[in-house]
Amino acid sequence: MPRVAFTRNLQRHVACPPCTVAGATVRESLEAAFALYPNLRGYVLDEHGTLRFHMAVFVDGEPISDRKSLSDPVPATSEIFVVQALSGG
Amino acid sequence: MSDQLLVSTRKGLFSARRTARGVWDLDSVSFLGDNVSLTMQDPRDGAWYAALDHGHFGAKLHRSRDRGATWEELGVPAYPTPPEGHVEKDFLGREIPWRLIRFWCLTPGLASQPGLLWAGTLPGGLFWSEDFGATWNLVEALWHMPERRKWAGGGADVPGIHSICVDPRDGNRVVVAVSSGGVWHTKDRGKTWTAHTKGMRADYAPPELVEAPESQDPHRLVQCPAAPHVWWLQHHNGIFRSTDDAMSWTEIKDVKPSVFGFPVVVHPKDPDTAWFVPAIKDERRIPVEGRVVVNRTRDGGRTFETLHKGLPQAWAYDLVYRHALDLDASGERLAFGSTTGSVWISENSGDDWLTLAEHLPPVHAVLFV
Numbered sequence: 001m002p003r004v005a006f007t008r009n010l011q012r013h014v015a016c017p018p019c020t021v022a023g024a025t026v027r028e029s030l031e032a033a034f035a036l037y038p039n040l041r042g043y044v045l046d047e048h049g050t051l052r053f054h055m056a057v058f059v060d061g062e063p064i065s066d067r068k069s070l071s072d073p074v075p076a077t078s079e080i081f082v083v084q085a086l087s088g089g
Numbered sequence: 090m091s092d093q094l095l096v097s098t099r100k101g102l103f104s105a106r107r108t109a110r111g112v113w114d115l116d117s118v119s120f121l122g123d124n125v126s127l128t129m130q131d132p133r134d135g136a137w138y139a140a141l142d143h144g145h146f147g148a149k150l151h152r153s154r155d156r157g158a159t160w161e162e163l164g165v166p167a168y169p170t171p172p173e174g175h176v177e178k179d180f181l182g183r184e185i186p187w188r189l190i191r192f193w194c195l196t197p198g199l200a201s202q203p204g205l206l207w208a209g210t211l212p213g214g215l216f217w218s219e220d221f222g223a224t225w226n227l228v229e230a231l232w233h234m235p236e237r238r239k240w241a242g243g244g245a246d247v248p249g250i251h252s253i254c255v256d257p258r259d260g261n262r263v264v265v266a267v268s269s270g271g272v273w274h275t276k277d278r279g280k281t282w283t284a285h286t287k288g289m290r291a292d293y294a295p296p297e298l299v300e301a302p303e304s305q306d307p308h309r310l311v312q313c314p315a316a317p318h319v320w321w322l323q324h325h326n327g328i329f330r331s332t333d334d335a336m337s338w339t340e341i342k343d344v345k346p347s348v349f350g351f352p353v354v355v356h357p358k359d360p361d362t363a364w365f366v367p368a369i370k371d372e373r374r375i376p377v378e379g380r381v382v383v384n385r386t387r388d389g390g391r392t393f394e395t396l397h398k399g400l401p402q403a404w405a406y407d408l409v410y411r412h413a414l415d416l417d418a419s420g421e422r423l424a425f426g427s428t429t430g431s432v433w434i435s436e437n438s439g440d441d442w443l444t445l446a447e448h449l450p451p452v453h454a455v456l457f458v
Contacts, residue, residue: 009145010146013143013146013149042146042147042149042165043143043146043147044146046188046189047168047188047189048168048170048187050188052145052146054144055145055146085145
């Protein structure tokens with residue numbers, strides 16, 4: 001089962017320690033994580049479920065290609081990392 | 090008389106208090122490091138609301154029921170999903186996303202409307218909550234109104250609602266001001282909307298559109314609580330006043346040092362008394378001659394006094410945004426904060442000013458609580 005970790009900067013707003021979830025895509029994996037941490041959803045996705053502009057998701061070190069539907073596949077042994085995109089210098 | 094001021098800044102929500110010795114001092118901070126857009130106090134239950142704009146993590150709303158000691162996160166408005174393939178553009182052809190960008194105004198309903206809150210947002214959605222901000226509903230009629238397509242970015246890159254006035258005589262009557270998109274009235278709590286901008290003019294628009302309702306760029310709109318038929322408007326083009334329930338407007342010209350600015354406040358009991366913070370218009374957006382001043386009229390705009398005692402009168406480039414000037418319920422205490430992190434307070438209607446802070450982050454809003 002993939003493991004999902006969130007940037008340290010999110011922990012200040014919502015407690016969200018790394019978690020192991022069931023999911024074959026980024027969408028499924030993140031939804032499973034949001035089920036554990038409901039307040040986290042709005043910090044990572046906008047109201048339409050799209051990845052926020054200044055956020056980034058990596059699967060095993062590679063940025064995802066589908067930021068809208070989050071359809072990128074996630075192998076069972078993957079590490080998903082949710083992080084801020086650099087902005088503002 | 091209010092003894093506490095909330096200062097919303099780019100890097101936190103600061104509180105200042107008046108001490109027993111009559112001195113104002115900063116005394117605490119909430120959300121340090123976070124971008125706090127504005128605050129609201131609900132007169133019905135005393136609760137404070139703070140709107141945050143995290144940038145990376147989106148716009149958020151928090152409430153405190155213990156005057157800032159603790160905060161709880163609330164729900165936020167959600168924009169509807171646009172029709173498939175719909176790409177919306179503003180009047181100038183720039184794309185407008187259907188998603189919450191920022192809170193730009195929070196206003197409580199009347200005492201007879203417990204739990205009712207209004208939120209004006211960027212990019213132009215008006216929302217209401219009936220459960221103290223836990224959940225929000227879009228005012229569909231305003232969002233889907235064809236005329237909204239003629240709105241454009243003004244105070245921000247996208248259109249936004251920065252002023253919401255709930256009529257103290259009838260809570261179903263609400264007036265909102267849009268930068269840039271005019272002043273819109275509803276008499277039925279949002280079901281139908283009409284613009285009333287007669288008398289306003291927009292010099293910055295093409296000649297054919299100078300008087301068009303959607304061309305008008307109000308910067309801040311206020312209604313006198315004790316005389317709710319009287320309104321004051323700081324407009325991009327100057328100062329306007331209405332004495333007929335905001336149905337028509339009279340321009341007030343030749344105000345020195347400038348008719349341009351962002352904020353306006355009106356005395357809670359005297360509709361003829363209002364305050365402004367003038368600045369040089371589009372070309373520079375700085376105080377005239379590097380002097381920070383406040384303009385006050387006490388005769389409905391026939392004459393103005395330029396108040397400056399205690400304010401920097403040389404080499405000062407403080408700009409004051411639309412929510413960054415406030416007046417307490419007594420009408421005697423005023424405060425304003427600037428983009429360069431200065432905050433000043435007056436306890437005598439602006440005659441004299443005290444410096445509260447000079448090194449805060451950029452100030453978005455101030456509020457007496």
